[in-house]
Amino acid sequence: MSIYFHDIPKIAYQGPNATSDFAYRHYDPDRMVMGRRLEDHLRFAVAWWHGFAWPGGDPFGGQTFERPWFGDTMDHARLKADAAFELFGILGQPFFCFHDADIRPEGADFAENTARLDEITDYIGTKMEATGTRLLWGTANLFSHRRYMAGAATNPDPDVFAFAAATVKSCIDATKKLGGANYVLWGGREGYETLLNTDLKRERQQAGRFLQMVVEYARKIGFDGTILIEPKPQEPTKHQYDYDVATVYGFLKDFGLEGEVKVNIEQGHAILAGHSFEHEIALAAALGVFGSIDMNRNDYQSGWDTDQFPNNVPEVALAYLEILKAGGFTTGGTNFDAKLRRQSLDPEDLVLAHVGAMDVCARGLMAAAAILEDGAFETARVARYAGWQSSNLLEQDLESITARVLADGINPQPRSGRQERLENLLNRFV
Ligand code: XUL
Ligand code: CO
Numbered sequence: 001m002s003i004y005f006h007d008i009p010k011i012a013y014q015g016p017n018a019t020s021d022f023a024y025r026h027y028d029p030d031r032m033v034m035g036r037r038l039e040d041h042l043r044f045a046v047a048w049w050h051g052f053a054w055p056g057g058d059p060f061g062g063q064t065f066e067r068p069w070f071g072d073t074m075d076h077a078r079l080k081a082d083a084a085f086e087l088f089g090i091l092g093q094p095f096f097c098f099h100d101a102d103i104r105p106e107g108a109d110f111a112e113n114t115a116r117l118d119e120i121t122d123y124i125g126t127k128m129e130a131t132g133t134r135l136l137w138g139t140a141n142l143f144s145h146r147r148y149m150a151g152a153a154t155n156p157d158p159d160v161f162a163f164a165a166a167t168v169k170s171c172i173d174a175t176k177k178l179g180g181a182n183y184v185l186w187g188g189r190e191g192y193e194t195l196l197n198t199d200l201k202r203e204r205q206q207a208g209r210f211l212q213m214v215v216e217y218a219r220k221i222g223f224d225g226t227i228l229i230e231p232k233p234q235e236p237t238k239h240q241y242d243y244d245v246a247t248v249y250g251f252l253k254d255f256g257l258e259g260e261v262k263v264n265i266e267q268g269h270a271i272l273a274g275h276s277f278e279h280e281i282a283l284a285a286a287l288g289v290f291g292s293i294d295m296n297r298n299d300y301q302s303g304w305d306t307d308q309f310p311n312n313v314p315e316v317a318l319a320y321l322e323i324l325k326a327g328g329f330t331t332g333g334t335n336f337d338a339k340l341r342r343q344s345l346d347p348e349d350l351v352l353a354h355v356g357a358m359d360v361c362a363r364g365l366m367a368a369a370a371i372l373e374d375g376a377f378e379t380a381r382v383a384r385y386a387g388w389q390s391s392n393l394l395e396q397d398l399e400s401i402t403a404r405v406l407a408d409g410i411n412p413q414p415r416s417g418r419q420e421r422l423e424n425l426l427n428r429f430v
Contacts, residue, residue, distance in 0.1 A: 003079070003083055003086060004068065004347055005087060005090055006347070008022065008090055008351055009022050011024055011091055011351070011355055013025075013027060021352055022351070022352075022355070023355075026359040026362040026363045027042075027358045027362035029092070033365065034372070036328065038362060038366075041324075041328060042333070042365060043136065043329050044091075044094060044095065044335075044358055045095035045096055045097050045137075045334065045335040045336065046084070046088060046091065046093055046095075046097075046336060047336055047338070048084060048096060048097065048099070048102040049098070049101075049102040050307060050336075052067070052083060053080075053102040056345075058342055061342075064343070064345065069083055072105040072106070073105060074104070074119065077104050078123055081124055082127075087354075091351070093354070094133065096134075096136065097184075097335050097337075098139070099140060099141035099171075100117050100139075100171050100174070101144060102141070103120050104116040113167070113170070117170055117174055121178055125178055128179075135175065135178045135179060136182060136332075136333045136335055137175070137182040137183060137184045137228065138171055138174055138178065138183060139171060139183065139184040139185065139186065140167050140168045140185075142164050142168070142188060142189070143188025143236065149189065151191070151192075151237075152190065153165075153187075153207045153209075153210035154187075154189075154203035154204075156199075164210070165210065169217060171183070172214070172221070175223070175225065176221060176223045181331040181333070182225045182291065182292055182331050183214075183218065183223065183226075183227050184229075184230055184264050184292075185211070185227070185229050185230070186230035187207070187241060190207055190240060190241050190242065191237030191241055194238070207241055207251075208255035211257060212255055215257060215261065226262055226291050226292075226330075226331040226332070227261045228262050228292055229242055229252075229262075229263055229264070230242070230263070230264040230266060231266075231280070232272065232305075233269070233272050233274075234272065235305050244269075244275060244280065245263055245265065245280045245283045245287070245289070246283060248289075258288075262289045262290060262291030263284050263289050263291055264335075265277070265280045265292075265293050266293070267297050267319070268296055268305050268306070268307060269294075269305070271297075276318070277293075277315070277319045278318040278319050282325075285323075285326035290323075290332075291332045292333055293319070293323070293334055294336075294337035295337075295338070295361060296336060297315070307337060307339050309336060309354070309356060309357040310338075310361060310364075313360055313364050314364075314426075316360055316363075316364030316365075317363070317368050317429070319364070320361070320364050320365040320367075321368040321371055324372055334361055336357055338357065367429045374429070376425055377425070380418065384417075
């Protein structure tokens with residue numbers, strides 16, 4: 001029996017000429033692309049928070065959405081789970097993601113929070129078994145409650161660190177119980193508003209030790225998923241410690257965790273950091289820490305983290321190109337950490353947002369695969385670096401190189417980077 005998405009049919013692949021809104025035009029889960037099913041390449045996940053917990057507020061006004069599950073009882077939480085699984089059944093995407101605070105109402109203290117989390121994850125686990133929908137990742141919301149206003153792991157008050165540590169333990173337990181493929185840490189308020197009241201060096205130490213504890217505990221209980229940090233440069237704090245992929249990598253090296261923790265890269269966060277999405281993915285892959293993605297864009301004019309569903313195929317194609325070059329996802333996937341616009345009130349808005357996003361990503365991934373299979377970019381890249389194939393310069397030192405420059409009369413002649421040709425070539429695929 002439908003509880004919320006009345007009369008909305010299960011979405012099926014109908015091809016580019018489909019006439020209904022409620023159809024996939026490009027996302028054909030069983031289509032083979034580079035030897036792998038499209039569903040297994042993309043590994044789509046619905047985010048519980050934006051889809052079911054977010055009330056439609058903005059800085060100038062509050063709730064616009066009226067959902068029957070809005071409320072703070074466990075009955076509301078169960079109804080919310082029922083609605084979520086109804087959407088999953090309509091979309092047929094393989095995964096979902098959650099924060100503890102999305103799926104259970106806030107309790108009076110840590111013990112009540114944990115009891116509620118246990119209860120609702122039992123309920124969700126039964127639904128997962130019945131439907132086959134899996135958990136891409138779980139995480140703890142360590143940023144919404146006022147106790148975290150000055151940070152969680154980086155808080156000046158050790159009691160907040162303790163509460164956050166215990167909360168993360170409970171969320172790793174819940175993620176393991178539900179068979180989660182990854183566990184994510186986004187440092188929402190792990191940063192500062194002003195250096196005038198902040199001991200930056202101490203806070204960084206606290207964050208490093210916190211992450212070590214997370215890794216130690218996850219390994220101790222046999223959680224075999226990947227632990228992921230999600231970089232973001234600012235918002236909500238003025239300056240966040242996990243600024244971008246490069247910063248997170250330096251942080252991981254500093255605390256001996258570079259072999260243990262990978263990154264969950266969000267398109268909007270990359271752009272807030274002044275990078276492109278594909279830059280962040282390529283860098284993570286080069287450093288051996290690429291894990292997963294949050295596929296949600298910002299508005300290019302507003303400069304805020306607007307968390308919109310993807311709608312730009314060429315942009316998405318460049319991201320998947322780097323992912324495919326890195327060998328594709330292993331435990332990671334494509335999570336839509338995206339919310340509706342606050343005027344999009346209806347159940348069908350939530351369905352169509354995901355349908356469109358999945359089609360855009362499918363087109364992007366197929367274009368990326370076609371680029372790789374064509375091979376022209378790789379040929380051009382190999383030719384550009386060809387001189388290095390027979391060179392032993394990197395084993396030498398400045399003196400021996402200087403001697404060679406003098407002896408051989410080395411006098412390099414610049415060569416075209418051929419960017420416009422390559423951009424024209426790209427446009428044949430996207
Ligand atoms: C916030 C954000 C979070 C994380 C999970 O910008 O991206 O939703 O993905 O906490
Ligand atoms: Co995110």
